[in-house]
Amino acid sequence: MLIKLCSPEKKNPKSRKKKNDTNSIISTSNKKSSKENPDKYRNSSKHFQTPILPIYSVASNLTFLGGDRLIEVNYLIFLLTMAISSITIFGVLGNIMSGLLYLSPTNVFVRIAKRRSTEEFESIPYISKLLNAYFWVYYGFIKPNSVVVATVNVFGAAVEIVFLTIFLLFAPPRMKVRTAILVIVLDVAFPGATILLTHFLLDGDKRIDVAGLWCVIFSMIAYASPLSAMKTVVALKSVEYMPFLLSFIFFLNGGVWTVYAILAKDLFVGIPNGSGFLLGTAQLILYFIYWKPKSSRQASDGLEDQQIISEALISNPSQGKSEH
Numbered sequence: 165m166l167i168k169l170c171s172p173e174k175k176n177p178k179s180r181k182k183k184n185d186t187n188s189i190i191s192t193s194n195k196k197s198s199k200e201n202p203d204k205y206r207n208s209s210k211h212f213q214t215p216i217l218p219i220y221s222v223a224s225n226l227t228f229l230g231g232d233r234l235i236e237v238n239y240l241i242f243l244l245t246m247a248i249s250s251i252t253i254f255g256v257l258g259n260i261m262s263g264l265l266y267l268s269p270t271n272v273f274v275r276i277a278k279r280r281s282t283e284e285f286e287s288i289p290y291i292s293k294l295l296n297a298y299f300w301v302y303y304g305f306i307k308p309n310s311v312v313v314a315t316v317n318v319f320g321a322a323v324e325i326v327f328l329t330i331f332l333l334f335a336p337p338r339m340k341v342r343t344a345i346l347v348i349v350l351d352v353a354f355p356g357a358t359i360l361l362t363h364f365l366l367d368g369d370k371r372i373d374v375a376g377l378w379c380v381i382f383s384m385i386a387y388a389s390p391l392s393a394m395k396t397v398v399a400l401k402s403v404e405y406m407p408f409l410l411s412f413i414f415f416l417n418g419g420v421w422t423v424y425a426i427l428a429k430d431l432f433v434g435i436p437n438g439s440g441f442l443l444g445t446a447q448l449i450l451y452f453i454y455w456k457p458k459s460s461r462q463a464s465d466g467l468e469d470q471q472i473i474s475e476a477l478i479s480n481p482s483q484g485k486s487e488h
Contacts, residue, residue: 167229251428252312254427256421257420258312258421259319259422261416261417262316262417262421263320265413266316266320269290276330276331277330280334282331282334282339287335287342287347289389290327290328290331291346291347291350292382294321294351295354296379296382296385297318297321298351299358299359299375299382300313300383301314301317301321302359302375302380303432306363307372307375307376310428313352328343357379362374365429370470376431376432383436383440387440390411391443393447394447402456403451403455406416408451411444411448411451412444412448414443414447415441415444415447416443417437417440418438419441421433421434421437421440422438426439
């Protein structure tokens with residue numbers, strides 16, 4: 165706005181009309197140029213420079229506002245970008261932690277393959293883990309922006325299928341028949357029918373909610389394993405059957421996915437993993453209460469079998485009490 169320093173003139177209606185017409189032309193041209201070249205006005209905000217993202221196109225029609233309003237828009241986009249980055253980071257960390265948990269019984273099945281016998285081990289924990297993984301894969305694919313939930317459970321389902329195949333190969337005849345029936349019913353027929361009915365009879369948010377509810381139910385059932393291990397530790401007053409590393413990974417897994425659920429505002433991910441985080445914390449507390457130092461030789465001899473015995477007790481928790 166220009167201020168003319170001169171002596172006052174007489175008011176002339178024609179000159180005022182001419183000035184108003186000129187101002188309106190300038191204003192119109194400024195608005196047009198701001199729409200044609202928004203980058204010019206976008207760069208005028210020097211305090212909040214954000215990377216150009218697809219999100220930016222949503223707010224590009226606001227860039228002609230300029231000034232403080234433009235800074236506010238850029239700041240909101242910056243916060244949204246940071247939130248999305250945090251969700252991705254915790255999703256990837258959750259994939260790593262869950263992958264380690266899925267792989268934790270590997271030495272059990274190496275032992276089964278070497279001895280060509282399933283010994284005292286049960287197949288129920290692995291059947292339930294496979295069932296749980298199926299529903300999380302489905303949930304992760306149908307809910308928008310939840311691919312990280314699906315990816316780790318695709319991996320987990322593949323791992324459990326390998327474990328169950330090894331179990332079926334080396335199980336005694338009666339156990340083999342029983343395990344095969346459970347796999348067909350619980351890992352093929354039931355999830356297949358449930359997912360098909362959910363997918364074709366429901367749509368939108370209802371479909372997502374029902375799938376999420378199934379995930380919560382089977383995840384909570386899966387937590388019977390750490391509860392059994394904790395019960396054994398208290399009964400025997402020994403952490404011999406609850407390996408520290410496994411408990412620590414269980415604790416981290418629950419914590420990472422709980423933070424992910426909070427950032428993504430996903431209640432179905434938050435409920436079971438929040439419970440897992442609390443159980444993991446309780447396991448670590450029990451470990452430090454009942455831990456007793458061993459000699460180096462005893463520690464080296466017992467370390468290899470710790471996870472194996474733990475898996476056996478998870479399958480049949482009463483065995484530990486009878487042995488002692």
